[in-house]
Amino acid sequence: MSAKAEPWQTAEIAGPKKALVITKPEVAAAMIKRAKRPILIVGHLSTKTDSDTGKMIDYTIRLNKATGIPVVATAHTIREFVKQGFQPAAQMSAMDIGNRLKDPTWNGLDGKGPYDVALFMGLPYYMEFVILSGLKHFATNLKTISLDKYYDPHASWSFPNLKVEEWTQSFETIIKKLGGN
Amino acid sequence: MSAKAEPWQTAEIAGPKKALVITKPEVAAAMIKRAKRPILIVGHLSTKTDSDTGKMIDYTIRLNKATGIPVVATAHTIREFVKQGFQPAAQMSAMDIGNRLKDPTWNGLDGKGPYDVALFMGLPYYMEFVILSGLKHFATNLKTISLDKYYDPHASWSFPNLKVEEWTQSFETIIKKLGGN
Amino acid sequence: MAKKGLVVKVKELKTNIAVVKGLEVSIGKIVDDTWEEPEGPTPFPSMTDLRDWDFKLLQRYKPFYLPFCDVCCLCTFGKCDLSGDKRGACGLNMAAQSSRIVLLACCIGAATHTAHARHLIHHLIEKHGRNFPLDQGGLNIDIEAPVTRLVCGIRPKTLKDLEDAVEWAEEQVTHCLSATHTGQEGSNLDFESKAFHVGMADQVGMEIADLAQISVYNFPKADPEAPLVELGFGAADVKKPTILVIGHNVPSSVGIIDYLTKKKLLGKVEVVGICCTAIDLTRYSTAAKIVGPISWQLKYIRSGLADLIVVDEQCIRADALEEAQKVKTPVIASSPKNCLGLENSTDKPANELISKLVEGKVPGVLIFDPEKVGEVAVESVMAVAPKRNKFSIIPEIDEIIAAGKACSGCNECIRACPNNQPIPEAMKAAAEGNLKPFAEIFDNCVGCARCDSACPKDFPLHSFMIKAGEDKSLSEKFMMRSGRGAIQDIEIRNVGGPIVLGEIPGIVALVGCANYPDGNEAVAEIAEEFAKRRYIVVLSGCAAMSAAMVKDEEGKTIYEKYPGGFEAGGVLNVGSCVANPHIAGAAIKVASIFAKRNIRANYEEIADYIHNRVGAVGLAWGAMSQKAASIAAGFWRLGVPVIVGPHGSKYRRMLLGRKDKKEDWYVYDARTGDKVYTGPTPEHLFTTAETKEEAIVMIAKLCMRPNDTTKGRSMKLTHYIDLHKRYYGVMPDDVHLYVRNKMDIPITMKPEVLKILEEKNWKETRIPDPTLLKRMIRKRG
Amino acid sequence: MAKKGLVVKVKELKTNIAVVKGLEVSIGKIVDDTWEEPEGPTPFPSMTDLRDWDFKLLQRYKPFYLPFCDVCCLCTFGKCDLSGDKRGACGLNMAAQSSRIVLLACCIGAATHTAHARHLIHHLIEKHGRNFPLDQGGLNIDIEAPVTRLVCGIRPKTLKDLEDAVEWAEEQVTHCLSATHTGQEGSNLDFESKAFHVGMADQVGMEIADLAQISVYNFPKADPEAPLVELGFGAADVKKPTILVIGHNVPSSVGIIDYLTKKKLLGKVEVVGICCTAIDLTRYSTAAKIVGPISWQLKYIRSGLADLIVVDEQCIRADALEEAQKVKTPVIASSPKNCLGLENSTDKPANELISKLVEGKVPGVLIFDPEKVGEVAVESVMAVAPKRNKFSIIPEIDEIIAAGKACSGCNECIRACPNNQPIPEAMKAAAEGNLKPFAEIFDNCVGCARCDSACPKDFPLHSFMIKAGEDKSLSEKFMMRSGRGAIQDIEIRNVGGPIVLGEIPGIVALVGCANYPDGNEAVAEIAEEFAKRRYIVVLSGCAAMSAAMVKDEEGKTIYEKYPGGFEAGGVLNVGSCVANPHIAGAAIKVASIFAKRNIRANYEEIADYIHNRVGAVGLAWGAMSQKAASIAAGFWRLGVPVIVGPHGSKYRRMLLGRKDKKEDWYVYDARTGDKVYTGPTPEHLFTTAETKEEAIVMIAKLCMRPNDTTKGRSMKLTHYIDLHKRYYGVMPDDVHLYVRNKMDIPITMKPEVLKILEEKNWKETRIPDPTLLKRMIRKRG
Numbered sequence A, B: 001m002s003a004k005a006e007p008w009q010t011a012e013i014a015g016p017k018k019a020l021v022i023t024k025p026e027v028a029a030a031m032i033k034r035a036k037r038p039i040l041i042v043g044h045l046s047t048k049t050d051s052d053t054g055k056m057i058d059y060t061i062r063l064n065k066a067t068g069i070p071v072v073a074t075a076h077t078i079r080e081f082v083k084q085g086f087q088p089a090a091q092m093s094a095m096d097i098g099n100r101l102k103d104p105t106w107n108g109l110d111g112k113g114p115y116d117v118a119l120f121m122g123l124p125y126y127m128e129f130v131i132l133s134g135l136k137h138f139a140t141n142l143k144t145i146s147l148d149k150y151y152d153p154h155a156s157w158s159f160p161n162l163k164v165e166e167w168t169q170s171f172e173t174i175i176k177k178l179g180g181n
Numbered sequence C, D: 001m002a003k004k005g006l007v008v009k010v011k012e013l014k015t016n017i018a019v020v021k022g023l024e025v026s027i028g029k030i031v032d033d034t035w036e037e038p039e040g041p042t043p044f045p046s047m048t049d050l051r052d053w054d055f056k057l058l059q060r061y062k063p064f065y066l067p068f069c070d071v072c073c074l075c076t077f078g079k080c081d082l083s084g085d086k087r088g089a090c091g092l093n094m095a096a097q098s099s100r101i102v103l104l105a106c107c108i109g110a111a112t113h114t115a116h117a118r119h120l121i122h123h124l125i126e127k128h129g130r131n132f133p134l135d136q137g138g139l140n141i142d143i144e145a146p147v148t149r150l151v152c153g154i155r156p157k158t159l160k161d162l163e164d165a166v167e168w169a170e171e172q173v174t175h176c177l178s179a180t181h182t183g184q185e186g187s188n189l190d191f192e193s194k195a196f197h198v199g200m201a202d203q204v205g206m207e208i209a210d211l212a213q214i215s216v217y218n219f220p221k222a223d224p225e226a227p228l229v230e231l232g233f234g235a236a237d238v239k240k241p242t243i244l245v246i247g248h249n250v251p252s253s254v255g256i257i258d259y260l261t262k263k264k265l266l267g268k269v270e271v272v273g274i275c276c277t278a279i280d281l282t283r284y285s286t287a288a289k290i291v292g293p294i295s296w297q298l299k300y301i302r303s304g305l306a307d308l309i310v311v312d313e314q315c316i317r318a319d320a321l322e323e324a325q326k327v328k329t330p331v332i333a334s335s336p337k338n339c340l341g342l343e344n345s346t347d348k349p350a351n352e353l354i355s356k357l358v359e360g361k362v363p364g365v366l367i368f369d370p371e372k373v374g375e376v377a378v379e380s381v382m383a384v385a386p387k388r389n390k391f392s393i394i395p396e397i398d399e400i401i402a403a404g405k406a407c408s409g410c411n412e413c414i415r416a417c418p419n420n421q422p423i424p425e426a427m428k429a430a431a432e433g434n435l436k437p438f439a440e441i442f443d444n445c446v447g448c449a450r451c452d453s454a455c456p457k458d459f460p461l462h463s464f465m466i467k468a469g470e471d472k473s474l475s476e477k478f479m480m481r482s483g484r485g486a487i488q489d490i491e492i493r494n495v496g497g498p499i500v501l502g503e504i505p506g507i508v509a510l511v512g513c514a515n516y517p518d519g520n521e522a523v524a525e526i527a528e529e530f531a532k533r534r535y536i537v538v539l540s541g542c543a544a545m546s547a548a549m550v551k552d553e554e555g556k557t558i559y560e561k562y563p564g565g566f567e568a569g570g571v572l573n574v575g576s577c578v579a580n581p582h583i584a585g586a587a588i589k590v591a592s593i594f595a596k597r598n599i600r601a602n603y604e605e606i607a608d609y610i611h612n613r614v615g616a617v618g619l620a621w622g623a624m625s626q627k628a629a630s631i632a633a634g635f636w637r638l639g640v641p642v643i644v645g646p647h648g649s650k651y652r653r654m655l656l657g658r659k660d661k662k663e664d665w666y667v668y669d670a671r672t673g674d675k676v677y678t679g680p681t682p683e684h685l686f687t688t689a690e691t692k693e694e695a696i697v698m699i700a701k702l703c704m705r706p707n708d709t710t711k712g713r714s715m716k717l718t719h720y721i722d723l724h725k726r727y728y729g730v731m732p733d734d735v736h737l738y739v740r741n742k743m744d745i746p747i748t749m750k751p752e753v754l755k756i757l758e759e760k761n762w763k764e765t766r767i768p769d770p771t772l773l774k775r776m777i778r779k780r781g
């Protein structure tokens, strides 16, 4: 699978420090389980319908239900969440949440202390790419995981470039492993 | 082995177009055998003695003996060749041979036509890196192979980063496969 | 160029003129004794003169770095891995490197405008003399060149006066660029300050370029009713010989119009333009038509409609010559900055060049003389057009179907596409004769042709899109208001109060390039959202064009629906990129005209004024270039927040406030000297909006200022809350930060807002006379 | 700054002075009517005025591009994959991108020197007035400022005259930088031409900087016997309070010496320097000592020997402040270009600053006033020194042994090392108490500390090397000749003929930074090789320092063994980096003094002259910086070949001739107009030497010129063949290309050369009066 771990956008070469590849969804599930204070950042692309799957936002909600991980909805994503009767922990711009995650003194949305793992999905590829880069370089105590269907080398961990069905299957597995449904 | 296929100098990230990894010396031997007009460029580091092996120049000579591939000695490398009683096809600066290999109308040292495969070894890593890059981008009909002990992403094919013993063993295998001794 | 230099010069003249040998004297710098306004502290400021101000802003709006790459490759010590806490061979770390790249981009941007100004002024002086008077709006404008007054402390009256300012700007570019050298600046914050500085110089460079061209070419002069001009593929009658002009520096295009006029050929030859030259040409002559912004270059060239192309400088595709050759369109290059490898034929007889071009002996010629460009272009195009017969390389449908069938689905195209357009899927559909997906891609495509380049089968994918979008695009024709130039003093007089008090809820400036994530429409939609709400909507450059490219049911564009005045609900196109300083200038003039502040060389005070009082926000939705970076930097230093679209996240760093840190949002009350909490107004100095919806809500929020009256604040809050609910579906969770006292609360929203205030433990604060500058305190507490 | 501008200015003055209101006149540009030399065609040339000349050179010396990365990341359209035949979103291809990066580097380099000149001149004018006379060598120099004369067409006499040149240079930097903007220049060759142009501007910037400081500070004035000064760790008596100055812009260091002198403390406080400020300070006062080139910064700082550090601008580690803090050394920053984030304390009382520094309340202060720097530095260092007690962070041996044992052998350090130094092996040895391998690494180390950064165990590896090399380095002390400045007219008169006729086999210029692949020694060795052979060896900057760092058996450095005159076998240090134009200037003066060519604004003719006749070669063995790139570009345009060491291959492109293409090597014979084959003389304009051996042989070869007399050529061939045999062990295989007729053959080598000529089917050619310029033909064939 590492052969496929090339940046999705061809030119977005990252540098020597590249994301480890999540070769199996079980690995991601285990990481999420191990996280003490995880957070999930969801961008507006999650509200778009992929050609042969439902909206990614459903996975977010199920993930939240299974784990209680607080969800930050960026841009207007929250509108879709609310429509679906789900209240994310916060609406915030992607830059704002990135900037806070970078700050080791930020005590989180609930004031209870810094997060240790940030999961990302649904941001435009290049935008997620640079925000993850900012966190990689400057948020030294944070691990980041990209749950998008694309390999994002600036994360700590990322899926490789996946086919839609591989990707949705991964979510199903992760959610199951985390005790959700 | 691909996990080891990172640029030897950490920061020398190349870009999307990266050398295929020579996972087995047999592959290199086969490629050399298949080449119609190969050429071997040897830099001055080949005259240095590695801590636990002979001079790389010996391999060059044996490779030449086995295959007749013309050898271009860059910088003052030729002095060592001549000392060992071997006459390379030419002495030329690394830039000069690179510049000629780039030119599709150059008919080679013997005037008999362009080369199709260029083997490189013994240049300083970064210098070989940029010359191979020049060839990758501008010598579209040429394949390049780095025979150095380090992964050079700008070649068409390169060894991964090898231990000295792996590397020397690779040479032994290649030379044997090519009928040399 | 230090002020001391000026003084010494004058002194020396008086004392030494008679004894100096081998020297002659010339008319030198202006020492404007007739200007009653006293000179402020920073005429022709040096690179560090405003550093303290920058550090104030940077203290509140801290950089969030977004490295684009782990390494630095700027010198041969490198590449250096700067990941984590590593340092490069020169000792640099990633924070400093990231801001260094920002500075570098801003230097390139500022150099571009300044060099543009220099070439333009040089040309105009050569043609019209150094004493040609500057005129930006006749009697309607007393404060012309507000940026130059503010920054340099001079009042330029004639073309030659602009040289002082351009020289100063060149010096600043050189100093700031020098700081990017390996082993110079070591502090990220100082890199930032220098980026601000060169951005400020950029504003001067732009202002004088536009001032010069408005004056000499008699462009609309601060005219709210600048003419409506045609824009779009369908605007020109392409059955006629058609000249396409691309770029930013208008003299050679003016040469074309002048020659057509002289030869009475206007109307026989179409002149269409792309990018800012297009805007500026319509400011010169409404006979010219606009194709569209930068993203339309390939579409138009490949369509074969242009029979001759004239490129000047900036925003020109580097492969314009190669693409033009494919459709047998000759090219005239006309700028020293973009010579395209062509032989310099400036001194060759026009006839020789015309016949070379017409006979296709050369793909193009290089001519630096704008008048000769005019002659050669016009004479050539008339002979070329019948021969070319609109030769195009847009493929036929069967060719696309065949390609669709041969496509391997390798994904190289989509992986090359900056907007991740589903080309492989479109190819599948095309294989079955369905071009609809390609037509959809056409709408979201920025015309970069990276997909073409990437396809291992060499399919001209961008041409497929053009074909698929052809029916719609060929007939497209929109009305745009031509660039009006500056804002009149009287307009400022009318709106200054309402702006500063917050009663006009904001000035929204939509500027910059067309690197949009999803089509032109967003800009038009955003503009209209705010025009409807009676903000002042100001546009320039590619954004001004994009905003024209949406019609309502009646077929009207926003320029036809909204007035062109600087007034509540106005939609103004100030002009090309170099017209941007009219926007900053309007804010400066508010300080001068409404608040009677001195602006002469008084940068810090005025920036402080604008930052705390003028609810202006810039949105560069498709910001792409280094120029956009320096334009933004010019606004940052003035304290005006700038939002970029998602691609703008690649600019390497944002300047973000933290509304959750109360301590960051105190100002001095100039009346008492007290420190007063004002809430996060404005919250950010530079940030990215992920979607147009987010941009809209952000703009509304970033228009709030500490100085807002309760009436003003309640209006601003109304819009913010309303837009938040509309686009996000929920109440904002931060309204309590913007309510100073209950009178700030929009009446209609009172119950829900009060509920939030209660939840959040809100406490009343007072409305100060806000300033960040201790020295502005009138009476010490 | 067009010449037209000048003329108009004067005209206007004469006609309008009485009627212009609100203006005052000032002493303006020089219109030098007393200069009998007629003005050439290109005074203050524009970006394209010399493009034809560039294209001539580029036709012969074609770019070989060496991309450092497959992508372009210069705008937010990107990143763009440019591999293979792909184009970026702006249409750019890899060839254009590569030369664009070259241009960008040259712009940064030229900006750095020009901004340096600007700050220096500004400061000197402020202190000494605008009429301070320039003096570069008294009666020994009539042609002062040869580069400025050649390029700008002016003869600067006083400080103020330099402003015209610096303004012109700033304009050129701005124009050229603007061409790097996305969507500007599209042709790789035009990018190259612009790089040449800004390189030429750089030469002007440097020349005027050095001219100003020589004149005002009374540096050695073209003095072949400039004093010998001490260099090395052991040069200073570090028991005394020690101030370390780092950088390039000498005023603040002068401030220190002046204050010491005033307070009679000279001798009580040591002032040692790194980089060019060090060289320039010894030109000011032989009381100053030199530590070494740029690569010695960390070594010295960490050793703790400096009790106070003053940094000005350029070549300063970005982490100087952090590193200094580790050894409790306070820092004074003194340049607007390098503010290090410190508070600007220029206007604070000296006492306050001194006590802050002494008490360690701040890590450093920022002071722009050089005199205040002098006071604060001296007063602080005397109080700080006893407190610090030479506190150092160089580890003890047991610490190194422990680290060696804990090393995981992960190779991160060696993979970070630009010179691939075997640190993991050294760690293994260290674990066993053997520090020898570390001592060897110390010799080959450029002091970048990337190994430190990379080590996941955070071992201070560079400090381990310093410890291991300590015994040797601490005692090191060498003699270097201080920078002499320009070359005297009389020296040129003596050697002009021998150079042009080829009887002095060449001028070898060793310049640039210390990014060496294997230690300092190479430079000294190369210099001596050519000095022995009676070439003229000229040095500057870090190379001049490195050349001093080898002693012979008698303990003498080359500066002690060879004369300092511009003569056969001379070894000259011209000075710091900005002294480089004295080298170009010497070549220009050969054309002027020996050949009586006009040089005023006559660039093309003189470059053609130099290219064809003056056997000068530049070697930048450790070239690292953007400044080195622009310096090289200045030489390229003059037609002088430049060789870089292996790290220089990372400059992205070479300019290589093809000796196997006979058609490339024709010149006009100015006497007849015939085209004459001259052989590849010189073969390259820019190339990389892989090893010092190769550099030596290349230099000898690249010294040949078409104009060589048979006597000259036979001498040059002697050296070439001799060196080739010595270093390569064989005869060169291309001698036949350099023999025009049999008299060219070195007598002692006749048989072997003749044999080759026979083998190669050699034919006699004639020796022309060579020129590449058609217009120089005196009589048409």
Ligand code: SF4
Binding pocket: C072, C073, C074, C075, C076, C077, C078, C079, C080, C087, C088, C089, C090, C091, C092, C182, C183
């Ligand atoms: S500028 Fe500094 S970080 Fe960048 S490549 Fe050069 S040494 Fe490395």
Ligand code: SF4
Binding pocket: C413, C416, C417, C418, C419, C420, C421, C441, C444, C445, C446, C447, C448, C449, C450, C451, C452, C461, C462
């Ligand atoms: S031309 Fe359009 S579809 Fe193709 S890569 Fe560019 S933006 Fe994407």
Ligand code: SF4
Binding pocket: C406, C407, C408, C409, C410, C411, C412, C413, C414, C423, C424, C427, C454, C455, C456, C457, C458, C459, C461
């Ligand atoms: S790159 Fe070409 S072949 Fe590959 S999927 Fe796209 S259109 Fe098909």
Ligand code: SF4
Binding pocket: A013, B013, C068, C069, C070, C071, C072, C073, C079, D069, D070, D071, D072, D073, D079
């Ligand atoms: S900074 Fe840009 S050019 Fe340099 S290595 Fe990174 S991606 Fe490549």
Ligand code: SF4
Binding pocket: D072, D073, D074, D075, D076, D077, D078, D079, D080, D087, D088, D089, D090, D091, D092, D182, D183
């Ligand atoms: S400058 Fe051109 S090639 Fe470079 S990133 Fe921008 S669009 Fe791509």
Ligand code: SF4
Binding pocket: D413, D416, D417, D418, D419, D420, D421, D441, D444, D445, D446, D447, D448, D449, D450, D451, D452, D461, D462
């Ligand atoms: S400090 Fe020396 S040994 Fe360490 S990486 Fe740099 S050059 Fe190599």
Ligand code: SF4
Binding pocket: D406, D407, D408, D409, D410, D411, D412, D413, D414, D423, D424, D427, D454, D455, D456, D457, D458, D459, D461
């Ligand atoms: S990086 Fe550190 S731990 Fe790794 S081999 Fe080098 S010294 Fe040892």
Ligand code: SF4
Binding pocket: D275, D276, D293, D294, D314, D315, D511, D512, D513, D514, D540, D541, D542, D543, D577, D624, D625, D627, D628
């Ligand atoms: S020679 Fe290079 S490294 Fe040395 S001081 Fe000059 S620019 Fe700096």
